[in-house]
Amino acid sequence: MTRLHRSSLAAVAAALVLSLTAPMADAVTDPQPRPAASAPIVGAEESLGYPIESRVLSQDQSQGVDAEGRPQAYWVTAGNDVTPGMFQVTDLRSGEVVFGERLPAGAHSWASTFNTANGTVYFAMTSGEMYSWTPGDDAVTALGVPFPGEGIWRLDAAPDGVVYGGTYPGGLLFSYDPATGEFADHGQAVPGETYARALEADDESVWVGTQPRARLTRFDRGTGQFHQVALPAQYETHEVVYDMTLARDYLLLRVQPSNDLLVYDTSSGEFVNIVPGISGRAISPPDPAGKYVYFRISAQGVVAYDLDTHTYAPIGWGPNAFPGTWAWIDLDHPDFPGLSLAMTYYYGRIYVWNPTTKKTLYIGEGDLQGAPNSITALGSGPDGAVYVGAFLSPPGMARFDPADDSTTLLAGAGQVEGFGTYGEHLVFGRYPNAGLLDFDTTRPWSMGTNPGPPATIAGEQDRPQAFAQVGDLMAVGSVPKSGRLGGALSLWDPATGEVVTHRNVVPDQSVVSLAERDGLLYGGTSINGGYGIDPVATEAELFVADPDTGTVLHRLVPVPGGRAVNGLTFDADGTLWGVSDGTLFTYDPATRSVTRAEQLFPRTANMYGHDRHLVFRGDGYLYVTSSGSLWRVDPQSWAATRLASSGVASLALDEKGDLYYARGAALYRWNFSLRPQPVCDVTVSGPHAGPLRATAGTTCLDGASVDGPVQVSPGAVLVAEDSAVRGPVRAIGAGGVQLDSVTVTGPVSVTGAVGGVWIDGTTVDGPVELLSNSGGTTVSGLTVTGPLSCTGNEPPPVLENVDVDGPVTGQCREA
Template identity: 45%
Template sequence: MTSRSAVVRRGIALTAGVVVSSTLFLAQHGTGAEAGDSRETDLGYPIAGNVVAFAQAFGVDPDGRPQSYHVVDGQPLYTLEFVVTDLRSGETSYSTRVPRGQRSKALEFSVADGGVYIGTREGDLYRHPTGTQELQDLGSPLDGDGIFSLEAGPDGTIYGGTYPGGHVFAVDPGSGEVRDFGQVAPGETYVQSLVEVDGIVYAGSQPGGRLFRVDPDAGTIDEIPLPPGHEEEKAVYRLFEAAGKLFVFLQSEGVLLVHDLATGTWVDEVADFQGQAVSPLDPVTGEHVYFRLKNGEAVRYHVDSGDRELIGWRPGVVAGSFAWIDLDDPAFPGPTLAVTYQGSARMEVFDLTSGASRRIDAELVGAPPPVQSLGTGPDGKIYIGGYLSQSGMARWDSDTGEMERLGGVRQVEGFGTFGDLLLIGRYPNALLSVYDTTLPWSDGFDQGSPVYVEQFQDRPHAFADLGDRVAVATVPLSGRRDGAIGLWDPVSGELDVHRGVLGDRSPVTLAAGADSLLYGGSTVWGGYGVDPVEESGTLFVLDPENGEIVHESVPVDGEPSLSGLAFGPDGFLYGLAGGWLFAFDPDTREVVRRQELQDTGVSRYGTDRALLFDEVGRLFVTTGGSLHQVHPTTWEVDVLATGQVERLAIDRHGDLYFNREASLYRYDLPEPRCPQPDPRDTVVIGDHDTGVPNRHADEGCRVSDLLGTPDDFASHGHYVRHVGDISESLRASGIINARERAAILAAAAGTH
């Protein structure tokens, strides 16, 4: 609301002698604000300059100077940023933005031709000839498929892995000829990793977590089964080769397997491996590789015996890529190992001979990430999470008008509250964290031992405060459909997970009922990489005492996801199914009303759509890229803002917040007609309690607010006529029935 002062109850004060129109104000709509209305304020990018650089590699220029390569995601406002850094000087050698493409994780240096190859998730392939200021556009090797992995062969051939087709392809950079080897296996939609060894290409897939051997000459694809005990793995995420051993990183389990290519046997498993990279073979011993352990130490690993030893280096990075480099520096006589920090600009180098180390930071500009989540904290402030945010989340304080960056948190899927605690649901691995909002962020954010929702869950989208604990709705890992409902005590950390209670659906929105039951909405979508088998999202009721579903139904056939469940002042449960608004009676467990608002397509989990009631009962909805006010009795709709409007939150002053891509907006609501409605449960006229429920009408008003009191009118006759007109409008609108109107009229007539 525009006014941030304390609200004084004014009701409907009618001065003596004033003739009051008998037209009920709740029917007078259709004058809502358009997009760009002065009530709308652009608050800018909550998380500006965010660097997401999952595509990282090392190489050399034509003079042999070591270089690093970073590709920084640009979405949604920019294309990818490509940066070359000279590792001796630490300076940028070349930087540009690619013509097309906003996301990438595929980057490869080719020793054969000295080119750096960039594959985008949109399917484009680029080449940067090192030592130049050029970027060559090689087009799209496979139409309709994004590039998720790249590997350079010794003959200059560039191999690629795709999504959603799950194909392996080869490109001859000289001729431009493309060979498509086809999908690695039915159902495998991602090829996340590739490595070429002696003319054979090994490919790791998702969502089945499988390993394949591709023979380019024969055109065959054969599977290499993982060792027993890894049947639940979903992603063979990275592959490396050294001295005839294939190192296989399993993303879901976080373990590193070692496969002997000569014997075809699995020879080791490194359970305490951390990061996503294994170094190339030690150029001096020819027998060792290096990687980081979960305790932070880097180790030397003997590729034949599996023996390992600490080297006295604790790299402050989660390894994304390793390389042996020559710094031409006496302090680093060699061999010198370089490593990137997965996702960021930071790099470290370590000399095995001198023990010297150095940090190098690439000069990456980054881009604001699209808003992924929006919530109101117990402190009334607005909290914002960004998609793949490496730079933390943000907090908007409407009292000071300040946006604050909050570090230590990456992608936030959803927010909740529990007393003074802000609950933070994070991706991946369904990480749950808490922040005590009575303390500064540095003191109140729990960075110690956050609670994981195990049982193969990945995205905590929604929370509901049940009083003694909190319900958590999670979507599963890639390749799975069995979402879960967790019952969590944020204070003790105790967690009880009910996985698969919705079959092949996942919960994505929750609301706590006054009957001590949990109400929720589901989506047919599970983790990425697997198609749904159901057609419609469901409304369900769960008993927290035993974790059992006691009711489940489909509010709108054919709508895959439900969103924004919230109980209204009338006791009904309101929600969205795609672009449909519906109301559900928890007593009869039936949908009592539904109406299509606006729909321009549904996001995967429907989390871009939201619904909330303000403190006086006004209903606001974001769907179809617009912000709507829905008048709760007539369901007439005012469109308040348009143009890519997503999500919704409300601050302590009653103003609304939404996002358009990476920007946050505030919408200053006008004060309601009845800012402090009559709190009585029944309509009281004079000294007479009519027994008629004092229902909510519109603009914060309840029935008794609209009827007024005898003291508001010049004469008893004026008052009775006013009550007659208003009560008839209320009856015609379905707020009261004829019997209740008669009771109100009798009470009004009896006042003197």
């Protein structure tokens, strides 16, 4: 008996047609020979679950009372692309969650208000849906999508019960009358402003704050007219009026990015005070005596602002949280006599302070339900791990280790927009405010120390998305802040924290992809700027820049009409590959010209090209995420094969050569060691008397017992699992053959298969011939009573733990 034992199949199976020692994304090998255009799919998709399994994030909150006067907090905890958001209610006296319902539609909400006129909470989603719930109801009431194409970004209820809302991208002010169930469109609050971002309604007026330019306007409820109010001159270039509170005759509004609090006297039409740099979103309503409002300043904690003297002082209460909403509540508890001040925090936490006893109360988020966090970016780490950034991520980012398939949460990372590497360091860009962080992967993660405090890109930048190492520096491509055009190419020295920023290297466009070659930077742009502003450019560009000066040496439009030039990567010959709106192109740096461009994928575009990744593996193929799918492209023939679909985005490569991508909040791996999962056209189970012929498509034997020969015709696929065949198995020119835990009484012959041949855990009482198969051949745990012959297979077969009672010849003897 001949026994053949080889190294672990898991480590070598993909070597059928692939090298598993592929370089990282920016380095490319050029193996010989290159694959044929007709080569079959190798590998299969694996779901790796949710890297950030659950988080509680309620971007906006409100507070109210039930019919018995019990105070409640209202949350709309964020969902993701698969899981809608969830409306939940906390009873502040008991600390219990007393109601919860997963919504039928909508993932994110920035709009919630409690209507004191009818005791109902109203909330709306950024995708446009609006809902209501009255304490005691068994279910949320859907009010529809009042303005298709408009997301709802803020709500406020007037004293008479009419609910007002603001939208994006139209910047509309609208109203909903609960008495009639009718919506009314009052038009764009401020001409040209795309977000109606802050609202405060009283009996006569609705005050509206806007974004992407901080503007204030008053809507006269009687006449239906808007009257703009000029902010102090120093706020002319501010980005947003974010929060407002009416207290007596004063309108208190917070503006970004300074976070200054402006106090506007609505009776005189003058700004009477400015409080610099408050912390958090909300300003409280006046206290029961009407003398004080409360807000937070990071260095002082919560302060009381005197509406008579326009001075403020700390109250000795410093919750470690940004206020999301405030309310005066009755806890009906001796330690909290009268009314106490309750503050909610968007991570689902509640803090309460009593002005008489100075007692405090904390209610945590443990009973609230969250949802997995949507993935924003993937990166290949120098330590062999895959790093995962997520949307508005309070837990942090995730580190997935392919060595043991474990996931570790790295707390405090924030929303990551892009990754890069140098040496043993992982670098990443964070939204908002374009923070750049440097993590030494050889040392433990400790936010604030490793990585240390972020460096910041100047020039009104917000989203650092693209990274490329050039010498000792990291080049960074970024997208500007909301309402701004003109991204930047920045050169960051992680050792010193110095950042040199070159804005508008391509006028009015953002820099969303980068690659380096021979000391020069190659960048791709998006015609879009930050959210809330329309592009003025019409076609995305490819540029070449000198990193020493930031000078653009060459620019062109690689794909006419393209809105974003997505991932860029070089092959071993120095050709630059890129994709734009579904068109793959190549660029010759020597001639500075596009040498080929073909629309290989469906033509789609997004704001910045988040499916912008291209990588070469050691198998000679180019792998691309585009148009919501993962593609394999033969760089010789440009034949494209779709490997995975349905919302695929981002792309990373591990050291073994497997690919990682995202769908919403879930992480997936294209594992080249796995067998492709077949879709069966014909399935045979149980007893089958007589011959069986697979003539076309995929024929599956699942727990079958075939009493007769099995013949596989050219192009057809046979997949047999946990089955028995009493007779020969012969395949000529098959599309693929898989025998998994099969007993064959008779010879097995597979000749000229163009798809993969997999034989695993199978016993054959007869000779086995594997001849001239071109789709890759893997044999593991095969027991043969008879000879084993392997000839002319390309690539050569991979064998492990094969026991043969007979001669072994050809490639099988050599393996």
